Amino acid sequence: MRIVIAEDSVLLLDGLTRLLAAEGHEVTGHRTADALVAGLGSGQEPPGLVVTDVRMPPSHTDEGLRAVVHLRSLHPRLPVLVLSQYVEQRYASELFAGDVRGLGYVLKDRVADVEEFLDVVARVAAGGTVIDPEVxxxxxxxxxxxxxxxxxxxxxxxxxxxxxxxxxxxxxxxxxxxxxxxxxxxxxxxxxxxxxxxxxxxxxxxxxxxxxxxxxxxxxxx
Missing domain, CATH: 1.10.10.10 (Winged helix-like DNA-binding domain superfamily/Winged helix DNA-binding domain)
Structure with a gap:
């Protein structure tokens, strides 16, 4: 499966890339939301999954979320897994305002449990909906x-x-x-x-x- 990751933390981006590549996935990484959107604009073949942070440069507010909401408008069935450091209630509400199939919202702490994280990746990519139990x-x-x-x-x-x-x-x-x-x-x-x-x-x-x-x-x- 082709997976695109948007994460400004170099260490986390590298770790996620290595983890998913080791599972046989083709992984592309971006460090800004703009780069994510540019790589998946209209006319582009959508990947099997997009993994993104909520807060990204330059303002570190909601760039990642706005990027995936825009991408879902271009590719309505695009599976998206959002990672967040905290429980971003307002952002979670916006993310799940439309079609909830193929959507996930989990805390970054969940990545530490590799088996659980890979399970979430598989479920979201298959069209499931996952909301972090801590959220x-x-x-x-x-x-x-x-x-x-x-x-x-x-x-x-x-x-x-x-x-x-x-x-x-x-x-x-x-x-x-x-x-x-x-x-x-x-x-x-x-x-x-x-x-x-x-x-x-x-x-x-x-x-x-x-x-x-x-x-x-x-x-x-x-």
Whole structure:
């Protein structure tokens, strides 16, 4: 798979490049968001995955995010994995405002666990949606509105694992409960968050986005 990385840290860029190349991927690196966009403009064949930081030169605010939002407008199905040093709540909300397929938002600490990081890369590239559990935990801790406050502790656990992109079977295994119990919790979460049944199977992601929409503040570590 062809992977394009945008990261201004030389050490992290080199480390990611070596790690992914060792897995057999063709990797191209850029140190600015402008270079990323220039390399993947309209008419260019999109890669299998783009990995980018949120904060990049020159202002170190949201250049990386704006770059991938623009690229997704050119290539709607372009898989994007965003890495961030902190929980950037506002940026995460903007990233997941449209089609959530093939999108991931994880903290850079997650890269330290090589097996887990490679799993995230594979899932996002395959069209999955992954939100870092730490992002979910911090957003949930700040949220006190709408149906979210009605969730039981176990339903919150289930919703957090749903945000990691885990299936009901995987959630059951993690929580050491039966599959039927998980299915009841998931249904209860959807009901409390007023997420009506639909045909696209994205209610799991919409439930997580409800946190993003209603969490107060502008991000950063509390």
């Amino acid at each position: 979910v935990a911090q957003l949930l801790a700040r949220t006190r509105r709408d149906g979210l406050r009605e969730l039981t502790p176990r339903e919150r656990d289930v919703l957090g694992l749903m945000a990691e992109g885990r299936s009901n079977a995987a959630i059951a295994e993690r929580l050491v409960v039966g599959l039927g119990a998980v299915e009841k919790h998931v249904t209860s979460v959807f009901t409390k968050l007023d997420l009506a049944p639909d045909g696209d199977g994205h209610r799991r992601v919409l439930a997580v986005l409800r946190w993003l929409e209603h969490a107060p503040g502008r991000g950063g570590r509390p």
